[in-house]
Amino acid sequence: MAAPPHLRPTTTVTRVMGDVLLALLPATVAWVWYFGPGVLFNMAVAAAVAVGCEAGCVALRGRDVRHQLADLSALVTAVLLAFCLPPLTPWWITATGAAFAIVFAKQLYGGLGFNPFNPAMAGYVVLLVSFPEELTRWLAPAGFDLAPATPGILDTLHVTVTGSLPEGLRWDALAGATPLDGLRTGLSQMRTVGEIRAAAPFGSLGGRGWEWISNWVAIGGCYLLWRRVIRWHIPVAMLLGLAVPATFWWLLDPGLHPPPTFHLFSGATMLCAFFIATDPVSAATSSVGRLVYGAGIGFLVFVIRSWGGYPDGVGFAVLLMNMAVPAIDQFTRPRTYGHAG
């Protein structure tokens, strides 16, 4: 019989990861609603490659493959990566990202629990710098008469498999800039934020359609908070870390800087706050450390969006703060009972 304690944990890694997947379900539905089934194909490709790579690495390392795959962490990485890719991404790009995430960012460091960087973001950033054109070719959301057509299942499948559009479809008829990209382009054309946001693709908070995906992601995040899969520190700190400087610069110059609500409901802000920054393996561990870590990501996202070379900065911000985690952990060690501070 085992040594004490004799009560067993009620939660498992599998349940934690399963809850994360479940929490992404409403946002996935919204994705398909606005941008067609592309995200599902991306998920399928990423999942197959991620799980295959994970199984291969685990087998090469002589570990129990079934036991390790049961934790579902590879699947979570795949789904989060797929969430960041445009709907019409060719399969080899998705596969490259998933393979890099699992093999290089995770298994070469020792597998689950040992990776210093968020695998999904490592994979995404590799793709962003390697395939800049494909990774920024987004569609206009359906249902707002912003584009003449939205590709259906077969057309999407065609692009995913071959990388080129089927006969009769043209990129300029389908494509639509993301709200962050639109804002960036508009500002470079010396237009004010007000003028840019008066255009059709922009909604009341972020971009039309986009803001609803953000909403559903946030609702999924609240589910994770309620299930205690994640704690409030990182999401709150990340959102504040972004909103506070955004508010400051917006008040300073509303013509050049969008309002904080635009930042919060555009791009991958919500996904980052609730699903990416909260990856415990690559985050800081103490409560104070997590506040610092989250705030740092939020602030970096604001800096990259406002003055950096990319429209969104979530991937880079997360990886940069991953690097800072050992230092954050070192300086935010809690005071032990009975010891002086």
Next chain:
Amino acid sequence: MPETPRLWRFHGGLKLDARTERSTGRPITVLDPPGRLILPLSQHIGEPAEPVVAVGDRVLRGEPIARPSGMVGAKVHASSSGTVVEIGPHPVPHPSGLAAPCIVIETDGEDRAWEGYEPMTNYETLNAAALRARVRAAGVVGLGGATFPTAIKIGSVTGLKLLILNGAECEPYISCDDMLLRNRPAEVVAGAQVLLHVLEIGQCAIAIEENKAAAREALEAAIGRAGEARISVVTVPAVYPEGGEKQLIKVLTGEEVPADGVPPDIGFLCQNVGTAAAVARAVLYGEPLISRIVTVTGDGVAWPRNLEVRLGTPVADVVAACGGYTESAAHLLMGGAMMGLPLASDAVPVVKGTNCIVVASREEIRPRRPMLPCIRCGECSRICPAQLLPQQLYWHARAGELDRAQDYHLFDCIECGSCDVVCPSQIPLTQYFRYAKTEIWARERDRSRAEQARQRFEARRSRVDAEKEARRRRLDEKSKALEQTKDDAEARKAAVDEVLERVQARKHGDDQE
């Protein structure tokens, strides 16, 4: 009624299902002494006691049969009358599972009492030293589980602000303190009065968890009957491990016991309510510690309940008195669900520290699931009542980096087991910490042994060197002396030669003449 005092929180902790409904349904049952009593010589923290009886001796109930062998120790008394039939190793409740020296008494069924200790009903006129001597003579130790000799804990402490009686029994299954407070609150109040007198403190707080309303009511009534204004009952939230001394002090006072200190350093003394009752019985009735209240519970026992059991009663007899094992009996524990000691056999006896016996089913105590890597979720540090970082401790313990583990305050871990229970990766953290502590102790022992060996080696070397030096000096002197004699010989030879020369010269001259 005094107003509710302000309470503080200790860090972390767990809300656990108390699992005490079944064992608190009926009053405490007094169990008759069994046919054989097995009394270990070591039922307390400190040196094992030394037997003062021999095989064949007849003993009476309450007669001392072993005396403390060192400063930190406790007497052992015969729990019933009978004959000493054996003094030797027996299985005892200990994590090692090894046998330890015990005195075995075959009882005679008469349960005749020894009258060696006079009741001290006039304790208020006696000085603290006399009362402490009585507590020591009665073999009283901390009954909350730590079994530290009470006489030492209440010895030579001055300037205390508050006596705390710990009735915050927070570990699942254990209800012996709850039942003591419900059925015998007057003993606890009397114990508090004696302790207040011994320690010269004016104030006592008895902490009871919020889910023990019956105990609180009974205790308040007893305090009212005693007309005692110095003692107050404080209701504390039911959070595990609130019954931990350090955690309870934090909750009641907001102060923390220094890591390298004890509660009296900051003006508090903490005793378990059962210990207070034992002190009262020792002082007021002259009764040594020969029995205690034990919770017997779990799906695997027919009639869960609380019993007053003579120390030395085999666990098998205690379970039999509760209707025996049921079909679902699968695990046997001494203690609660979080820190209880798994027992390999029910032949081991009830000892001074036995607060609970759990006979659990397979549903109550499930096997551990296979372990996964730590995902650094931080739940363990969120609930750690010692404010440690269990994930870091685990990392260093696993890597064998014991110095780093000590940097992260490994020895402040109270082994409450909370971190295990929240770990999604199913890591047996507490076991790793116990292992790391044992390794560090072993290393320190090795180190001191190596140090001794080094000192011995150096002493030997300097002795050998000194001897060598002395021999060299002796040799020098000898050869110098020899040299001297050699010089002498040459001088003699020269003198002889001279004489010879002279003789020859003279001879020569003679020849010439």
